[in-house]
Amino acid sequence: MTGLTVRTIRFYSDQGIIPPSARTHSGYRTYDVEALAKLKLVRTLRELGVDLPTAQRVLTREVTVTEVARVHADAIDAQMRTLRLRRAVLRAVAKGGEMELMNELARMTDEERQRILDDFFEDVFGPYELDPGFESHMRSVRIELPDDPSTEQLEAWVELAKLVQDNDFRASIKRMSARHEQMRADGENMGAPSQGQMDAFTNSVQEARAALDAGIAPDSPQAREIVDRVNAKWAEAFGVPNDEHLREKLFLHQDFADPRAERYWVLIAKINGWPPVPDTSAERAWLRAAGQPLA
DNA sequence: ATTCTTACA
DNA sequence: TGTAAGGA
Numbered sequence: 001m002t003g004l005t006v007r008t009i010r011f012y013s014d015q016g017i018i019p020p021s022a023r024t025h026s027g028y029r030t031y032d033v034e035a036l037a038k039l040k041l042v043r044t045l046r047e048l049g050v051d052l053p054t055a056q057r058v059l060t061r062e063v064t065v066t067e068v069a070r071v072h073a074d075a076i077d078a079q080m081r082t083l084r085l086r087r088a089v090l091r092a093v094a095k096g097g098e099m100e101l102m103n104e105l106a107r108m109t110d111e112e113r114q115r116i117l118d119d120f121f122e123d124v125f126g127p128y129e130l131d132p133g134f135e136s137h138m139r140s141v142r143i144e145l146p147d148d149p150s151t152e153q154l155e156a157w158v159e160l161a162k163l164v165q166d167n168d169f170r171a172s173i174k175r176m177s178a179r180h181e182q183m184r185a186d187g188e189n190m191g192a193p194s195q196g197q198m199d200a201f202t203n204s205v206q207e208a209r210a211a212l213d214a215g216i217a218p219d220s221p222q223a224r225e226i227v228d229r230v231n232a233k234w235a236e237a238f239g240v241p242n243d244e245h246l247r248e249k250l251f252l253h254q255d256f257a258d259p260r261a262e263r264y265w266v267l268i269a270k271i272n273g274w275p276p277v278p279d280t281s282a283e284r285a286w287l288r289a290a291g292q293p294l295a
Numbered sequence: 296a297t298t299c300t301t302a303c304a
Numbered sequence: 305t306g307t308a309a310g311g312a
Contacts, residue, residue: 005305006297006298007305007306008305010298010299010300014300025312026298026299026311026312027298027299027300027312028297028298028299028312029298029299
């Protein structure tokens with residue numbers, strides 16, 4: 001009738017939550033329509049996960065069903081967030097991640113995550129005189145791991161946290177900063193790359209992609225031709241002749257080509273749910289092997 | 296056959 | 305919630 005077991009009805013009765021409207025001569029509980037309605041109300045609330053004490057406060061009119069519904073829905077939101085997070089951690093652990101590390105990094109707030117990045121920025125950019133536009137652009141990167149990160153996003157955050165705390169990576173970026181500082185002191189424009197330089201980069205990646213697809217070895221004569229073509233574009237972008245001048249220019253820039261720096265951007269995009277950054281590490285590795293240092 | 300109370304795990 | 309007991 002009410003969907004409740006005899007047992008629980010008795011329990012409600014004993015607890016005084018819903019007293020029977022009357023008893024028969026032999027002590028049987030009887031419930032009139034009003035009490036019956038109360039039983040159904042409590043059953044529904046219990047089914048929706050509302051605890052008995054608050055169900056009782058609904059009966060006594062201390063709170064309305066509307067209020068209880070809102071509060072409880074909010075509570076479920078919170079539970080779902082932690083459950084989603086737990087699931088993401090466990091899925092990542094199931095795929096072989098380290099549990100303590102996963103859990104610790106997943107539980108962090110956005111602010112705590114940002115601290116890790118800011119520490120990194122301070123270490124690798126702070127001591128150097130860099131192009132202000134460049135530095136503020138690098139420092140403006142924010143980490144916003146969603147409440148319900150996918151396994152991939154969580155893994156990306158773990159990898160990023162490891163990366164920016166890795167002393168070898170930091171040393172590499174510091175070398176870039178030192179070189180950047182030096183070039184700036186020498187009057188080089190170290191702000192945003194020109195359109196020509198970006199085009200030259202795009203061209204490099206396309207050429208290398210085609211070479212990789214065609215199975216051209218980096219040490220083959222064909223690779224030599226490709227590097228010559230790529231260098232011609234770079235020479236144009238830098239505004240220098242495609243000769244020793246360009247070689248010098250490329251040499252000055254080559255310290256910027258740590259593949260992990262690109263990985264950094266790939267990970268940031270994944271964590272923040274940005275459109276995926278194309279991973280050109282394979283193309284760049286081919287170009288480096290072929291003797292073209294900058295790409 | 297079902298419900299009742301009390302009590303313990 | 306399951307179980308027991310003895311009554312109604």
